[in-house]
Amino acid sequence: MHDSQEPRGPVETDKTVLRIIQALKDEDGATVAELADRLNMAKSTIHRHLTTLEQSMYVVKREGEYELGYKFLDFGRYVQTRSEIYDLAEPRVQELATETGEAAWCVVEQHNYAVYLCQGKTPQAVQTHARIGKWEYLHTIAAGKAILAHLPDEQIDDVIETVGLPARTPSTITDRDELEAELERIRNEGIAFNDGETVRDVRAVAVPILQNGYPVGALSVTGPKNRLIGDKYREDIPNALLGTANEIELRLTYS
């Protein structure tokens, strides 16, 4: 079974089952009929894939609906903690959150996307769009721009070519030249700012974490626009982030 709108993969059935897994997440659980409808496939085919996933313990059937199971929690936790900067970043983003009174994040890049790896929380922090595990366009978040600024040129080209520069808000950078100028500025100043480019009324500050000049991640602090202003936005948070990134970089160098 090959969906003609998409390039043919080496193993088409793998793509089918991954598509079903993604649909179960997108629909937050679903019946056979709903999935068949959504994916435009026969109910019997959907049913057989689900049964295989259930027998393999990746999926549970509950009250007529199929849902992703905790096997994914095992895998999710595994990929998080095996990341080489997780152990260094996790306690430190918590400190950053405490210090700034805002949510702090460690973000990494994979497959030309930014992924939120871990979060520092504090009671005063306001919940924004960001979530552990969430994938975002690199160019639309401060941490992503901090990473982009230090990627090899060929990879920047690849990002623009394969992902593009989709707009998330009217403030998002969608022009290649404009992005290049922003990345150049970030390289010079060492700090990336985000002013409503992901979600309106949300600001962020970010710095890269570099290992041998390569951006292995980024740290950021995000918060509502009305709180990230003045010296806090332009001086205090940047300085805290730079200090922490530097500490992590030293740890990476001598380990």
Add this chain to the structure above:
Amino acid sequence: MHDSQEPRGPVETDKTVLRIIQALKDEDGATVAELADRLNMAKSTIHRHLTTLEQSMYVVKREGEYELGYKFLDFGRYVQTRSEIYDLAEPRVQELATETGEAAWCVVEQHNYAVYLCQGKTPQAVQTHARIGKWEYLHTIAAGKAILAHLPDEQIDDVIETVGLPARTPSTITDRDELEAELERIRNEGIAFNDGETVRDVRAVAVPILQNGYPVGALSVTGPKNRLIGDKYREDIPNALLGTANEIELRLTYS
């Protein structure tokens, strides 16, 4: 391709790709050759599955090795936070850890196994075998026993029949009658204890979280044997757990 040692699933290719995913985790990344060896399959077949997974962004190729990607972090975080008791348990296990000075856990059951859902930490707590996302035999951990004690008889039978009662240590309960007696005691007292049944020299205390009499999870506190002794083990921790579980149960009832 069907491995004759295992029952044939409705979609055999799904099982193949899931097996490859599991092997990537077990080997903490692997080359085509290593996976082919481990799974007793042709290199070309392994390569095609990996290429499909990579193109779908589930896997990354790094320095000749393939590794699970952060897509699993997205799924892992999703299944964790969608759990109906996660939001109630997460802040409370943190309080329990602070209160007891030991690691605290919320554990759930799925496919007849116990799964560690979330953890409360404190600087003094000692790291034991438990990990977020880890699957354990129900009968070998206190939280699992607390859940087992309240499962319907048919499901208890199913657990014993499909999973069995494997020993983790010389202290593990491996006899059905002995387990039945232990579950009866847990139902009467409302508390489950674990004394070296998972890992030697580790103790735990646990209570179930019941919704309409059904165990939707359990809370536990674990620590080294030399710290979980006397009143702390027998009275203080149990009382704290009971209080918290009761609070969660009330929240579940009126929500």
Add this chain to the structure above:
DNA sequence: AAGTGCATTGCATAATATGCAATGACGGCC
């Protein structure tokens, strides 16, 4: 009891996953 809608199973065949063998790529050794 009949009707409806969804889930599940049987069957035939179209589609494709598979392994072998060839080829490409890379690193080490002489």
Add this chain to the structure above:
DNA sequence: GGCCGTCATTGCATATTATGCAATGCACTT
């Protein structure tokens, strides 16, 4: 630089199986 060995990748033929249709099972409603 050439040769060798090992691993990764691709072409090809075919054995295997994923697929959709149709029938059947199941649960709920009237």
